[in-house]
Amino acid sequence: MLQIVIAVIGKVKPPLTTLVLALLALVLFTAGSAALSQAAEPLGVPDREDIEYPDDEPPSDAELELGKTLFFDPRLSGNNRLSCASCHNPDLGFGDGLALGLGTQGNRLTRHTPHLYNLAWNTAFLWDGGAESLEEQVLEPIAARNEMSMPLDRLMVKLSRVPYYRNAFAKVYPEAGLIPETIARAIAAFERTLISDNSPFDRYMKGEPNAMSAAAIRGMKLFEGKANCIACHSGPNFTNESFHNLGLGDEDPARAAIVADDTLRGAFKTPGLRNVLLTAPYMHDGSLATLEAVVQFYNAGERKGATTSKLIKPLHLSETEIFDLVAFLGALTDPVIVARPEIPAGPDETESDAKHQ
Amino acid sequence: MLQIVIAVIGKVKPPLTTLVLALLALVLFTAGSAALSQAAEPLGVPDREDIEYPDDEPPSDAELELGKTLFFDPRLSGNNRLSCASCHNPDLGFGDGLALGLGTQGNRLTRHTPHLYNLAWNTAFLWDGGAESLEEQVLEPIAARNEMSMPLDRLMVKLSRVPYYRNAFAKVYPEAGLIPETIARAIAAFERTLISDNSPFDRYMKGEPNAMSAAAIRGMKLFEGKANCIACHSGPNFTNESFHNLGLGDEDPARAAIVADDTLRGAFKTPGLRNVLLTAPYMHDGSLATLEAVVQFYNAGERKGATTSKLIKPLHLSETEIFDLVAFLGALTDPVIVARPEIPAGPDETESDAKHQ
The missing domain is CATH 1.10.760.10 (Cytochrome c-like domain)
Structure with missing residues (x-):
């Protein structure tokens, strides 16, 4: 029950929180659990005003461009072949069209690749809810040995050698720079824009x-x-x-x-x-x-x-x-079209290396 | 082999036909059937200039509106519940999402509902090629007892009582008026616009x-x-x-x-x-x-x-x-969005009768 209250608070803008809490308390105290079991939130149109951003700050265009570029960059995998977009493919409903996805070794995963639509309002991520924010979720498949298999310390080194990333991280995150948390933050910012x-x-x-x-x-x-x-x-x-x-x-x-x-x-x-x-x-x-x-x-x-x-x-x-x-x-179909960005070239890579998405 | 030649002729505009025939004859005579088996037409972007219209006449806006209205009108089925769009549902890739479709009695059909994308260039219709033009194809599922179960003579009577259809057929087909062939022609004209x-x-x-x-x-x-x-x-x-x-x-x-x-x-x-x-x-x-x-x-x-x-x-x-x-x-995905038309009311029908699509 506490989780539900927290989830509701998390989705409501500050001025409304007190009112909602009061109403919710009323419902809980007067009708008890029977009322709760019928309290499915009605269907409706998502309200973009309700999206909660980290530090209550919508992302800048530069942050979104950085996040999108990272999302499509196969450098985020250990063998430079898989990007986030390889398995969360915009052309396949941000999934991969397979029953079970593939890791960098062509190995089958144990759970189906989830889509990424309208995660901006979510409070639980991954099939088991093992991540509680988009930011927390992002790094897991990158580092996982059976998925993208890209240790984060080595990813930092790899990205810092690419002029575009050096400049973009310095510009978008002048204090933190290029660290795992800012990679996660940029990709999560882009993912929040995948709204249908x-x-x-x-x-x-x-x-x-x-x-x-x-x-x-x-x-x-x-x-x-x-x-x-x-x-x-x-x-x-x-x-x-x-x-x-x-x-x-x-x-x-x-x-x-x-x-x-x-x-x-x-x-x-x-x-x-x-x-x-x-x-x-x-x-x-x-x-x-x-x-x-x-x-x-x-x-x-x-x-x-x-x-x-x-x-x-x-x-x-x-x-x-x-x-x-x-x-x-x-009738719930409204595809999200995303133009694939250019993948920035690195100092010692041929263009075709960088283009493996 | 003759069928292939005819198919090619059917797709090419008159000025090109002779040239293509000559080239094709050259290929056939010089290389024989071995060449033919490798002669798969290359992939590419469909050319709207290559669409062949009946009487070489692209449809007018009025004809397209009539065809679209008919496509979505459940009057085209015996129980007024199924339109063409019920099974060729724009929200389900112009299919029905089922393994095998349903007739007016909730009966399962024996073949999967085919989609309707880019039929403008086709020369064979239905799963067995039993129709050689879109016009010929259209009337079959309407009249079929296990599909829409709407005998065409009774359909004429039903549609002629609806003022919109009386006026639209008189305007679009001043000579033929409302007959099965013009119903087919209007619907086929609309279907030719479903281009991805x-x-x-x-x-x-x-x-x-x-x-x-x-x-x-x-x-x-x-x-x-x-x-x-x-x-x-x-x-x-x-x-x-x-x-x-x-x-x-x-x-x-x-x-x-x-x-x-x-x-x-x-x-x-x-x-x-x-x-x-x-x-x-x-x-x-x-x-x-x-x-x-x-x-x-x-x-x-x-x-x-x-x-x-x-x-x-x-x-x-x-x-x-x-x-x-x-x-x-x-990557072959480019949905075709169609705004559903108003279904015209008939003289003795309530609005909700007419709206069953």
């Missing part, structure tokens, strides 16, 4: 009745009603930022490894659903391949294992209701 | 070296080389407009039912790959769910059954080569 908020759903919510098809409108009602997807996929970004075991039945401890709570064994973070059409395949293990397969998985509602969420139960959806839900999920 | 030609791949081909990632560029080379996808997915629209049995092993006679040639049993049309990311799942039966699964299917190259194409053979692609091919397929 003009889908047919958003245009419908903003008052265009024709923006969504009749099937998608029926699907939205099922999403909030009979199918109860909103129990977890709630709010403008379609995630409650919480952790649930869906009974996919693998041996990954997931959240339990972060919070040492065995009831959270196999519990993974609810992913946001914006641009979900572009981010196939699905689930933390990439084991469900299509939107239809995901809806059918929840419709079957087979509860496997002791810690599987009690929200998993048969939904009794008809074929046409599955069709309508898939239509609604498609 | 500004993907990262197109921008790369037009001279932006950063438009595609390094992985996608490597994937393109594999596509044209080692993986030999281009043997069938050739030309600016990534289809040779031909028919192949991939050994997916079902009992659908496919092309053999159209041309009475048993060697074409189970041979389906090569679909174009533009926006392939958006059109999951894949294959004529929707049996392959992700881009990765499709590449792995071809990589395995298991040739099942007597009429399976000899092009199906093991490709020996590594995991990173599969990654690169998926990245290239993602």
